[in-house]
Amino acid sequence: MGYLLKNCDFVLTWINDELRILRDVDIAIDNGLIISVGKAIEGHLEEINCSNHVVIPGLVNAHTHTPMSLLRGFYDDAELMTWLNKMWIVENELTRDIVSLSSELSIIEMIMSGTTAFIDMYHYPDVVADIASRYGLRAALGPTFIDTLKSPTLVENELRNFMSRYGNSSLVRPIINVHSIYTVGKDTLLRIRDLSHELDLPIQIHVSETRDEVYEAKRKYGVFPVEYLNSLGLISSKSQLIHLGWVTSWELSIIAKANARVTHAPTSNMKLATAGHFPMRELMEMGVIVTLGTDGPASNNSLDMFREMKMAVLLQRHSYWDVSIKAMHAFRAATVNGYKLLGPRGGCLGNGCVADLVLLDLGSPRLQPIRDDNILSNIVYSADGSDVDIVIVNGRIIYDKSRDYQVLRERARRIGERLNDFTRKFL
Numbered sequence: 001m002g003y004l005l006k007n008c009d010f011v012l013t014w015i016n017d018e019l020r021i022l023r024d025v026d027i028a029i030d031n032g033l034i035i036s037v038g039k040a041i042e043g044h045l046e047e048i049n050c051s052n053h054v055v056i057p058g059l060v061n062a063h064t065h066t067p068m069s070l071l072r073g074f075y076d077d078a079e080l081m082t083w084l085n086k087m088w089i090v091e092n093e094l095t096r097d098i099v100s101l102s103s104e105l106s107i108i109e110m111i112m113s114g115t116t117a118f119i120d121m122y123h124y125p126d127v128v129a130d131i132a133s134r135y136g137l138r139a140a141l142g143p144t145f146i147d148t149l150k151s152p153t154l155v156e157n158e159l160r161n162f163m164s165r166y167g168n169s170s171l172v173r174p175i176i177n178v179h180s181i182y183t184v185g186k187d188t189l190l191r192i193r194d195l196s197h198e199l200d201l202p203i204q205i206h207v208s209e210t211r212d213e214v215y216e217a218k219r220k221y222g223v224f225p226v227e228y229l230n231s232l233g234l235i236s237s238k239s240q241l242i243h244l245g246w247v248t249s250w251e252l253s254i255i256a257k258a259n260a261r262v263t264h265a266p267t268s269n270m271k272l273a274t275a276g277h278f279p280m281r282e283l284m285e286m287g288v289i290v291t292l293g294t295d296g297p298a299s300n301n302s303l304d305m306f307r308e309m310k311m312a313v314l315l316q317r318h319s320y321w322d323v324s325i326k327a328m329h330a331f332r333a334a335t336v337n338g339y340k341l342l343g344p345r346g347g348c349l350g351n352g353c354v355a356d357l358v359l360l361d362l363g364s365p366r367l368q369p370i371r372d373d374n375i376l377s378n379i380v381y382s383a384d385g386s387d388v389d390i391v392i393v394n395g396r397i398i399y400d401k402s403r404d405y406q407v408l409r410e411r412a413r414r415i416g417e418r419l420n421d422f423t424r425k426f427l
Contacts, residue, residue, distance in 0.1 A: 001046055002030030002395060008050035009362055010375055011037070013057065013349035014336045019328055021372050027055065029355040032170075032395035037350060052363055053389065054375060057347045058116025058356035059305040060338020062263045063204070063242050063293030065122045067094075069109070070102035070419050071298035074426070080210055080272045087298065088149075090426050091123070098422055099124040104131050105415045106297055108408050111135060111399045113304045113385020116356040116392075117342055119240070119263075119293070121177040121204060126162060129172045136398035137171070138356070140342055142201070144177035145184050145192060152188040156195065163199055170394060173343060175240075178205040181225055182213055186232070193233045202238045205229070208251075209243040210274050226251035235260050240341060242293070245269055245276030252279060256286035261341050264333065266315040267308060268295030277319045280312075284329065291341050292333040304385040309334050313380065327380035359390040 004026060011022040028036040028045055068087075075086040099122070110118060117138035120128055125141045132139035143158040159176065166172040176196055178184055184192075196203050208214055208225045217225045226247060229235050239260040255262065264278045283290050294300045294308050302308075309330040316325035336347030339354075346354040360379070362370060364387040367378050391399040399408075 001044070002028065002035075003392070003397070004028050004043070004045035004047045005050040005055065005359075006047050008053055008055045008359075010054040010370070011056075011349055012054065012331075012376065012379070013037075014332070014347060015350060017336075019331070019376065021375060023372070026050075027349065027357075029392065029395050032355055034349060034351060034353045034355050034357075048390070050359065052361070053359045054362055054367070054370075054379070055349060056114075056358050056360065056379065057335040057339075057349055057353075058358055058391070058393065059114050059334050060291065060342065060347070061110060061115050061118040061293050061303065061305055061308075062240075062291035062338050062341055063265055063295060064106070064118055064120055064303065065296030065298070066106035066110075066118065066120050066128055067099045067102040067122050067124075068296035068298040069105040069303075070094075070098060070423060071296075072301045074298060074423060076271075076301070078272075080274055081212070083272060083299070090423065093426075094123060096124050096127055098419070100127045100131065101415050101418055103128040104135075105412055105419070106303055107131055107135050107137055108412050108415075109297070109303045109385075111137060111391055112388065112401075112405070112408060113306065114358040114360075114388040114391060115303070115305055116358070117338065117346075119175070119204060119341070121179075125177075126165065129162075129166055129169075133169070133171050136393050136396055138173075138342065138393060139171065140173040140175050140202075142175045142177050144179055145188055146179040147185050147188055148183050152184075152191060156191070159195065159199075163201070174199075174201055176201050176203045178203060180206045180209075180213070181217060181228060189229070189232050189234060196236075196238050202240060203234065204240045204242065205234075206243055207241045208246045208276075209269075211246055211276070214246040224248055224251055226254055230254050230258070237261075240291075243269065243274070244278055245274050247279065249282070252282055252286060252288075255283070256288050259288075261289045261291060263291045263293045263341075264312055265293045265295040265308075266311040267302070268299040270311070270315060271301075272299055278316075280316050280329070281320065281324050289337050289340050290329075290333050291337050292330065305334050306379070306384045306387075309380045327376050330380055331376060355395040356393050358388055358392075360387045361389045
């Protein structure tokens with residue numbers, strides 16, 4: 001059974017990379033796809049009253065660490081490396097059960113705030129994948145290479161097993177996760193390159209996040225981080241580079257030439273005082289696909305992509321001293337560009353697009369007054385996840401506020417109590 005969203009007041013969609021605002025239309029969904037956008041659609045579909053709503057493409061959280069909700073508010077006021085060392089003390093004691101609970105808490109938060117897909121990096125990815133599938137959320141993830149924590153041979157075995165288990169999933173996409181060049185050695189990086197080619201898997205890696213990382217790479221290898229990865233054959237169309245706060249102009253050319261993808265995580269970068277500047281304007285001018293991520297719920301501390309869109313624009317304007325980065329750019333990064341990174345044709349609300357979409361309540365004071373000329377601004381600068389009424393992924397309603405709100409809130413509260421029992425011994 002599919003759905004027919006009747007009388008949608010506003011619909012925001014991308015058509016040929018241009019944002020279009022449609023008024024008073026119906027959206028037909030069947031077999032996981034949008035099959036029609038218009039009026040007077042007839043058929044066997046279950047009708048949903050879409051009046052007093054704005055429909056947008058699903059939001060993609062292009063980089064996060066979902067189980068780190070366990071560490072939300074834990075050692076918050078520290079710079080990156082000090083903070084990381086504190087995180088690793090706790091993470092060395094993690095169990096599958098704790099990862100299961102904490103990732104479920106994050107997935108509940110993402111669902112309730114309009115995220116339809118996320119790209120994850122953490123331990124026990126099979127646990128996270130199972131929970132994401134149970135809740136109906138798209139996820140791209142896989143085992144993480146960190147030489148300082150686990151043998152790369154063991155991680156490779158985990159990756160192959162993960163690939164065997166989820167390679168044909170409609171919701172889960174296996175990827176190769178690499179923590180960074182300062183936790184993964186050259187031999188491992190070369191092996192990762194070969195695995196990416198062999199298994200046809202994308203690679204996600206933190207790059208050029210801090211000055212210290214950049215200076216250390218220059219001291220140790222004689223080149224900057226992106227140059228170093230490129231010398232090893234790891235900058236390609238399969239590469240997803242996270243952070244890039246300390247990247248040179250010539251490294252941007254390497255990224256663009258290779259058709260690599262990049263992800264901006266503005267809130268986390270500001271919170272951890274990594275400084276630098278993510279060169280969003282230059283990357284877009286070079287044709288690079290820019291995406292947006294919250295980073296983890298320990299370094300953000302929110303997984304609300306509406307907040308992240310606003311922070312992206314504000315940080316960019318603060319850094320550039322101008323208004324060249326606009327609401328439209330953040331909205332593109334969070335929607336259609338996220339799906340370009342993931343693979344399926346999404347981030348759009350047209351015939352043949354995957355039926356991943358979000359209904360926002362126009363009754364929210366944050367979205368009023370509303371007109372064609374201000375609706376995008378209201379969504380990016382004023383709305384937040386609490387304005388989400390319905391979330392549909394792959395043609396299935398995975399969140400309906402009228403039905404699920406209290407149930408999910410209670411589940412989140414119970415998870416929080418159990419996570420507190422675990423973390424108290426580290427305080």
